[in-house]
Amino acid sequence: MDATISPAGIAPSVWIARPHARPEPVELDAALAAVGLTDPRPVLVLVGGAANLSEAVAPALLTLFERIAPELDALGAAVIDGGTAFGVMALMGRARLSTGARFPLIGIAPQGAVAIDTGKPDQPAGKDGKARLDPNHTHFLLVPGDGWGEESPWISAVADRLARGRGTLMLVVAGGEITRCDVMHRLRTGGRVLVLAGSGGTADQLVDWRRHGAAGLDGPAVFDAEAPERALIDVLDLADAGEHLPGVLARAFAP
Incomplete structure (x- = not known):
């Protein structure tokens, strides 16, 4: 058994132990079943700015x-x-709470990088300096690793395993180096990526790459100007996202 329950504040949580070299289906199924997520469903993967998210865009993102x-x-x-109490993750948690929404909000983080409790919204860091988990998330999967970025392949793999063909979409908002890692893993698996132009950081670099083949994304060949993965990226302006994103989701997740 590769998945063991571990408390993480108020939310059902699983600590994934003794990993294979990469996430394996049996391992993912055990983890999802342990927290009660067994029915296939569409999945929105949200990646982007955490502590570095600009205060100028945060209100628009919450809306x-x-x-x-x-x-x-x-x-x-x-x-x-x-899953942490920073940036886009905290904003999604607040939005779910304020609207009374019921969708599962699943945080996936490396075990060694987070404090294993949710704490309070105004205390994003634990006593040991590790990131606190966001109290408005409904589930957590704590995966092997001590540093940010080690969770990236797990995020992509869990999304595909939970969806089981029901549709997935990665939404990229601002972000930095870890966001590039998340996007790289998603593109390598053939996943669709939607980038919010005007949100800053990696998101805006991805927009330039998609539209113009512009250099500026350091890293592997997946980000080369001629890489076929560019075709997997769509762009939506932050200023217009409130009008258009619901329709994009409906089309992406249509049965």
């Missing part, structure tokens, strides 16, 4: 997440993100 929360409920979708 956007509150706008799509009822749509996520109506579609029977789940949301997967990094």
Whole structure:
């Protein structure tokens, strides 16, 4: 058995132990079953700015997440993100709480990088300096690793395993090096990626790469100007996202 229950504050949580070299289906099934997530459903993967998220875009993002929360409920979708009390993850948690939404909000984080409790929203760091888990998430999967970025392949693999063909979409908002890692893993598995232009950071670099083949994304060949993975990326302007994103989700997650 590769999955063992571990307390993480108020939410059902699983600590994945004794990993294989990569996430394996049996391992993922055990983890999802341990927290009661057994039914296939569409999955929105949210990646992007954490502590480095600009305060200038945070209010617009919260409004956007509150706008799509009822749509996520109506579609029977789940949301997967990094699960900590920072940036886009905390904003999605707040949006779910404020709208009374019911969709599963699943945080996936490396075991060695987080404090194993949810704490309070105004205390994002634990006593040991590790990141606190967000109290408004409904489930946590704590995966092997001590550093940020080690969870990236797990985020992509869990999304596909939970969806089981029901549709997945990665939403990229701002972000830095870890966000590039998340996007790289998603593109390598053939997953669709939607980038919010105007949110800053990695998101805006991805927009330039998608539209112009512009250099500026350091890293593996997946980000080369001629890489076929560019075709997997779509762009939505942050200013117009409240109007258009619900429809994008409905099409992406249509039965």
